[in-house]
Each structure stands twice: as C-alpha cells, then as structure tokens.
Amino acid sequence: MMERGYLVSGRYQIIDTLGEGGMANVYLAEDTFLHRQVAVKVLRMDLQHDQATIRRFQREAKATCELSHPNIVSVYDVGSDDGMQYIVMEYVKGEDLKAFIEQKFPLPLSEVLDMMDQILSAVQLAHSRGIIHRDLKPQNILVTPNGQVKIADFGIAVALNDQSATQTNSLLGSVHYISPEQARGGMATPRSDIYALGIILYELLTGKVPFAGDSAVTIALKHFHEEIPSMRALNDQIPQPLENVVLKATAKDPDQRYQSAHAMAQDLKTSLDIDRANEPKFVATSVDQDLAATKVLTDLPAATATSELATLQQDEAATPKPTASATAKAKKKRKWLPWVIAGAVVLVGLVIGLIILFGKHDVTVPDLAGMSQSEATSSLADHDLKVGELVYENSATIAKDLVIRSIPGKKSSVKADSTVKLVLSQGAKTYQVRDYHDLEYSEIKEKLTKAGFTVKRKNKSSSSIAAGRIIKQSITAGKKVVAKKSTITLTVSTGEPTFKLRDLSGYSKKNVQDYADDVGLNVTFVEEYSSTVESGVVIGTDPAKDTIVSSGATVTVKMSAGTDPTSVSSSSSSKNDSVKTIDKVIPITYLANNSDSSSTGSTTDDSSSSSSVAQNKITIYIGDENHNIETLYRTMMISTNTNITLSFTVKNGESAQYRILRDGELYASESVTQ
Known part of the structure; x- marks a missing residue:
C-alpha cells in the first residue's frame, strides 16, 4: 500500500485509495505538473517480480492507449517507480x-x-x-x-x-x-x-x-x-x-x-x-x-466436475425405487459405480491433456497494417499463420497495395496454421470533377460537400452569367482528385457590375467622356444656361452622384452654356416656346427573391458565411425633349426600397413620360407635365 503524500516518479502525489484488486491497487493522485486529479493503478508488490504479470500489466496500458474514445477511460502515462509498475489514467468521478x-x-x-x-x-x-x-x-x-x-x-x-x-x-x-x-x-x-x-x-x-x-x-x-x-x-x-x-x-x-x-x-x-x-x-x-x-462438464475444473457428479447422484436418488430383484442387481452395480465414475473422470482428463499437449496451440495475430502483401505473408508465417482471402478497400491514409487491417484483427488469439484475411488498400477514392460553368452554385456546392470537398466561393460580377451561377472553377473539368484532400474554389456571378456614380460637377466634357469609357457608361450631354457655372463645365448629372448604377447604363450630363444672353422681355415674349426642367421623385419597392448574390470580388468559405442579399434589376426609359421613350435611359440594382429622381426637359405646354421595369416586368409608367 502507498502512503498518502507519496510522490510517484516525482510527479503524481497520492491522495487516497480508490480500490484494491487481484492484480493492482488504484489510488487517487494529483498530477503536480498539470494540476489535475488522476487515477494511478499500481501493480501489487507481491507481483512486482512476476514477468508474465508485468507484461500483462504493460499490455493493458498499451491496449487502452490505442482506444481514444469519449466513452473509454483514457490512459495518460505508463512507468515504473523504484521497481513498481504503474499506469496513470483519467480519474472518473462518479x-x-x-x-x-x-x-x-x-x-x-x-x-x-x-x-x-x-x-x-x-x-x-x-x-x-x-x-x-x-x-x-x-x-x-x-x-x-x-x-x-x-x-x-x-x-x-x-x-x-x-x-x-x-x-x-x-x-x-x-x-x-x-x-x-x-x-x-x-x-x-x-x-x-x-x-x-x-x-x-x-x-x-x-x-x-x-x-x-x-x-x-x-x-x-x-x-x-x-x-x-x-x-x-x-x-x-x-x-x-x-x-x-x-x-x-x-x-x-x-x-x-x-x-x-x-x-x-x-x-x-x-x-x-x-x-x-x-x-x-x-x-x-x-x-x-x-x-x-x-x-x-468436460471443460470445467475437477472441483466443478465433482459438484456436477453430486448433482447427478441427487437426481438418481429422486427416481422411483425398483423391485426387489432389480434392487439386488443395483446394489451389485453400485459397488462398481464409483470406480466407473472415477475412471471416466480420469479418461476425460487424459483426453483433454492430450488435446492440449499435442493439439494446435494458440497464436496471436500480428499487427500487419502498412505492410506489403509479401511482408504480411512473411510476418504471418513467423507466427505460424497463413494468408487467406484478399479483399480490397479504398483508404485515404494507407497507400495502394498495402495492408489496411487483417481479419481476425491484430492481437486476436487464433489456432496455429489458421488463415488470416488481408484487407488491402486500393488507394484513396477519387472523384472526377465535371464542368460546372453556368450551373447553380447552391446545388453544386451541396453535391461537392457531400463528396468530401472543401468548397470555397469567390464572388464576381458578370454581364453574361446570371446571379448565383458559376463563372469558373479552380479545378479543371475531367480531373480526378481525392475529394477529402481537395479544396475547390468556385467563382460565382453577382449579376451585372454595379458601382456608385462619381460626382462629375466641374468636369469638362472630355473628362466626363473619359470617365464614362473607363466604367462602361453611356453619356448623353445636354446644355443649360447657368449664371453660376462657367460655360463648358458640368452643372450636374441625372441620375445624381452616389446613385448605384451598372455598366451599360445611360447618364445624362448637364453642361453649362454660360449666362443666358437674351433679355427678360425677350424671354417673356417667347414664353410659349421656353424649355423647362421637371424633377420627379419616384419610389421603387424592393422585391425579395431567391437570387444568390453578394459583394463583388469577395472570397468566402461557405462553411461559415451566410447568403448575400438578393438584388432587383431596375430598367428605366424616359421620353422628353432629349430622350426617346424606346431608348434605354439607365439601369440600376437595388436591394432595399429606393427613391429615384428623374429629370425631364419639356417645352411649355408639352409633356414627358417614363416607363420603369423591375426584373423585366413593368413596375410604373406615367406622363409628366409642367
């Protein structure tokens, strides 16, 4: 018995006794290095010199160390302290x-x-x-x-x-x-x-x-x-x-x-x-x-066999008594009965002894994992065993043609000359990547994840691929890869490119055209007199600055024509021919849908990111002095309820009109008058 306070191997301090067994005693101890309670199992003193018991004790630790599972008591350490064999295990309260x-x-x-x-x-x-x-x-x-x-x-x-x-x-x-x-x-x-x-x-x-x-x-x-x-x-x-x-x-x-x-x-x-x-x-x-x-009965120890014979004799005593002549014969036979029983017991023991002595002995199946077939055959022969059936399985950890495991498994006890089935690796299971261009990302992502891939997503705008569909893939179509070891990045369309319209106030006509060419805008220039902005310089734009627009949209740029040279009286006399600008604010309601879209150019791992907000595509047509109602005025993308301001240039007494489509369907249409 270990005393309280004893320090095993200078690390495990004994706190109390948890139990005593036939082979070992178990103590509650404090791991002074990691500051946690552990159970220390110590081989009994009277068995410390029994090499067979020591081997058994050490193999117990080795076997449990190989079994890492939340429902199996863990082994932390194995060692010897002044000749005492011990195992340090997880202390389970309860x-x-x-x-x-x-x-x-x-x-x-x-x-x-x-x-x-x-x-x-x-x-x-x-x-x-x-x-x-x-x-x-x-x-x-x-x-x-x-x-x-x-x-x-x-x-x-x-x-x-x-x-x-x-x-x-x-x-x-x-x-x-x-x-x-x-x-x-x-x-x-x-x-x-x-x-x-x-x-x-x-x-x-x-x-x-x-x-x-x-x-x-x-x-x-x-x-x-x-x-x-x-x-x-x-x-x-x-x-x-x-x-x-x-x-x-x-x-x-x-x-x-x-x-x-x-x-x-x-x-x-x-x-x-x-x-x-x-x-x-x-x-x-x-x-x-x-x-x-x-x-x-034949396999039980002698003491047990004797007990069973006693039971048989009691059963015999309980049977009905025979006639007088039968009784006399029975008495004569009973004199020989003990000798017959004793002879039978000796004969059974002799037969069992011969079987044990000359029969096939038990051997242990060796650990064959990772060996080639020839190496496994040689190892089995060293243990008086033979190779049996060969079967093949995919394995992501064992190289092709090497042994994954044996059946019976390692450390199993079998008879000598038995055959052992070998499970050989045919390599990791491969997956042939297909062409996912223009397919729905959500469907392909689910399919690839189930196959074992790590799927990552990169967002990119596209004027030709619909939002939520795949533009390109990082692994080329037709290539065979090990899914569980592969990461595939799918570039997904977020729809047409969108951006905020720059403030063009003060730009020259050439500066505006250069900007429009860079970002892909169509520009319509109109001139207006201005007493505050010098001639040839931008007064403002329609739509206004910071409006979200997409490539291909049309922007009307108002250029200053300088101060109006006509007099007030001349202006009054030609009142009926004057041109005016009318601004109209139109609210557009956002309609949620299932399109898959997110910010341009961002890359996310879909195992942890959430879906982006879907967008509505708004298409606008206007008809006034400067625009034809059948010609596209501008497009834009919205993800919330949005107010837009449209500017119409109309002559006195005449009207303008507009038509707005949301995701291709007519949303609003109206005539506008002074």
Whole structure:
C-alpha cells in the first residue's frame, strides 16, 4: 500500500485509495505538473517480480492507449517507480453502473437507450481495432454525475492475447455476463462481447441479472440450457422490439446474435418507434443443448466436475425405487459405480491433456497494417499463420497495395496454421470533377460537400452569367482528385457590375467622356444656361452622384452654356416656346427573391458565411425633349426600397413620360407635365 503524500516518479502525489484488486491497487493522485486529479493503478508488490504479470500489466496500458474514445477511460502515462509498475489514467468521478442501477432503478427507457448507445459506440471502436474486452459487466463501466459512461479495465482483453494465459478449463470474466462459448473454454469473439451487452441491457431494464444460482457452475449451465426470462412479464411497459434487442444479443448461437456493436446500436435506436409496435417476439433457432452441456462438464475444473457428479447422484436418488430383484442387481452395480465414475473422470482428463499437449496451440495475430502483401505473408508465417482471402478497400491514409487491417484483427488469439484475411488498400477514392460553368452554385456546392470537398466561393460580377451561377472553377473539368484532400474554389456571378456614380460637377466634357469609357457608361450631354457655372463645365448629372448604377447604363450630363444672353422681355415674349426642367421623385419597392448574390470580388468559405442579399434589376426609359421613350435611359440594382429622381426637359405646354421595369416586368409608367 502507498502512503498518502507519496510522490510517484516525482510527479503524481497520492491522495487516497480508490480500490484494491487481484492484480493492482488504484489510488487517487494529483498530477503536480498539470494540476489535475488522476487515477494511478499500481501493480501489487507481491507481483512486482512476476514477468508474465508485468507484461500483462504493460499490455493493458498499451491496449487502452490505442482506444481514444469519449466513452473509454483514457490512459495518460505508463512507468515504473523504484521497481513498481504503474499506469496513470483519467480519474472518473462518479460510480460504477452496478451501483448506479441499484440506486436509480427503475430508469426511464430513454436514459437506458442513451447509456447503451454510449457503451456500444465504445465497444464498436475497440472491436474495429481488433480488441475484445471479454469481461464487460456493470462493475467495469463508470457513470459520471452528468450521465456519461466510460468503459474501464481492458486488462482481461490483453491477458487473453498473452500466450502465458490459457483459455482451456477457465471461466473468464464474471459468470453472470459470460457467453456460452467462453464458459466452455472456446475462443472469445466480438459476439461474445455482444452477449455481455445483452445481459447488461437486461439488467438496466429489469434491475437484475437474468440468471442466479448458488455457484458459478449453476449459473453457467443456465446460460446454456435456459432461455432468457421474459422482461415483459416483469414490466409490461417494455415494448416488444426492445425486448427483442436483448433476445437477439443473447442468442445461444453466436451466429444468430448481432454481428457488430454498431448493428445492435442501430436496432436499439428504433426500438421505441411506433411503427415497430406490433413486432413479433424474436425467437432464436435452437442449438444442440446436449452437446453444449457435454462440453461444459468436460471443460470445467475437477472441483466443478465433482459438484456436477453430486448433482447427478441427487437426481438418481429422486427416481422411483425398483423391485426387489432389480434392487439386488443395483446394489451389485453400485459397488462398481464409483470406480466407473472415477475412471471416466480420469479418461476425460487424459483426453483433454492430450488435446492440449499435442493439439494446435494458440497464436496471436500480428499487427500487419502498412505492410506489403509479401511482408504480411512473411510476418504471418513467423507466427505460424497463413494468408487467406484478399479483399480490397479504398483508404485515404494507407497507400495502394498495402495492408489496411487483417481479419481476425491484430492481437486476436487464433489456432496455429489458421488463415488470416488481408484487407488491402486500393488507394484513396477519387472523384472526377465535371464542368460546372453556368450551373447553380447552391446545388453544386451541396453535391461537392457531400463528396468530401472543401468548397470555397469567390464572388464576381458578370454581364453574361446570371446571379448565383458559376463563372469558373479552380479545378479543371475531367480531373480526378481525392475529394477529402481537395479544396475547390468556385467563382460565382453577382449579376451585372454595379458601382456608385462619381460626382462629375466641374468636369469638362472630355473628362466626363473619359470617365464614362473607363466604367462602361453611356453619356448623353445636354446644355443649360447657368449664371453660376462657367460655360463648358458640368452643372450636374441625372441620375445624381452616389446613385448605384451598372455598366451599360445611360447618364445624362448637364453642361453649362454660360449666362443666358437674351433679355427678360425677350424671354417673356417667347414664353410659349421656353424649355423647362421637371424633377420627379419616384419610389421603387424592393422585391425579395431567391437570387444568390453578394459583394463583388469577395472570397468566402461557405462553411461559415451566410447568403448575400438578393438584388432587383431596375430598367428605366424616359421620353422628353432629349430622350426617346424606346431608348434605354439607365439601369440600376437595388436591394432595399429606393427613391429615384428623374429629370425631364419639356417645352411649355408639352409633356414627358417614363416607363420603369423591375426584373423585366413593368413596375410604373406615367406622363409628366409642367
């Protein structure tokens, strides 16, 4: 035992004792480097010189280190302090699932399903790495105060891969959760863990294990001979589909159980669905119970066999007594019965011993990941194994023609001369990029994202491609790439180019024309007399400065003709022929639509940006002294309700007119008079 305050390896200060086990003691400690509480598992002093135990202890740490999962207790450090082997693990506050059930039962079905989903997720990861727990039970599952579950103690899983540990004549793990094949000395498989998970689910739903007895043998025999007791008889609120999950997981024949923890999780998720309410009860196909029973009796230790013989003798005593002559013969036979039984026990032991001595020994499947086929073949031969079937899968991490994994997985215990299936990489899955020009960005983005691409967007105005459609792509059409490793940038049209009209006041006619040529505007020049602006200089524009316009729009520029040379009287005498300018303010209502548009030239990553505001295209025609109603006056883009000012040049007594279209449809039309 370690004293409080002891500093393990100069870092982990012992605070308290958490528990004592057959192989190790567990302490609560403070990590003085990272200032956090941890659990330190220390190999017992009487085992510190047992090399087989030390190897088992170290392999437990290695196995758990390979399993990074939120529902598996993490291992932080492994080391030795003055000859003491230790493992530093995550300290999980809370209690084990056994105590949790005893305190909180009955549990809501939704909570049961959530806890099982966490457990199954963790077990699925372990199985995918070739690690079988072999001792799943509530005592090895911890529950945090917020309801998170974490599986602990992968020591047995590692011990079974150690050649020093034998499976024959051993009842591994806790008998209440052990699968029939494990109990009779068979090799554990992922489906053995599935059986234990079914028993755990039964206990979560009923508050007790399905089988009880005075001895481990009695309980083990019940796992062979008896059906799982009806849960619905104990609680009719348990729906039949949920009971079926337990029945399928605990089928006597491993082939009739779920083939993976993932498959069990998927079935469990829908077990409360209304459309499964009338599901019939699951009934497994019967197995050869006599054969199973024989195997149990022959595989049990001598003490257990004696107990079973006693049970057989009690059954014999309970039978009706025979006649006098039969009794006499029976007495004569009973003198020989002990010798017959003893001989049978010796013979069975001899047969088992010969099988163990001369039969094929167990070997461990090596880690073949990343090897070539020839390297894997050589490694398997070194372990008395052979290459079996070859299958191919895509892999983004393992190079082509190298081994992804083996079946059975690494560290699995199998018989010598067994064949091992190799899963070889055929390289990363490639995706052929197509031509997305002039296609809707939103549709292509969704398709490429599902394929695994990182999609980025660059906005650009275009007078030929409609807003929201793709102008160009960064990866050329026809090229094959690995989607999950590729980023594609799509340049998307925001519609016709728009910009603010510059203040042209004070410009000369040439300056105005140069500006118009640069930005793509059409210009109409008109002259007006001005007593304040010198001749040949801009008085103002229509539309006014800072108005949002697009390339191709027409702007009317008013140039000063200088001071009006005519007299006031002359002006009065020709009043009927005078020309006037009329300004009219027209409100235009913005109409929201689904066009995909955003600011010109910006580049965004669509995984984090929001959609830009759509715009309306406004087209204006005017008819007055200087404009023809059939000729385009100007266009503009709006994204909010906007007021525009139109200036009309009309003679006294005459009228002008205008026509406005919004997104190609007539919005307003009117005649304007003085």
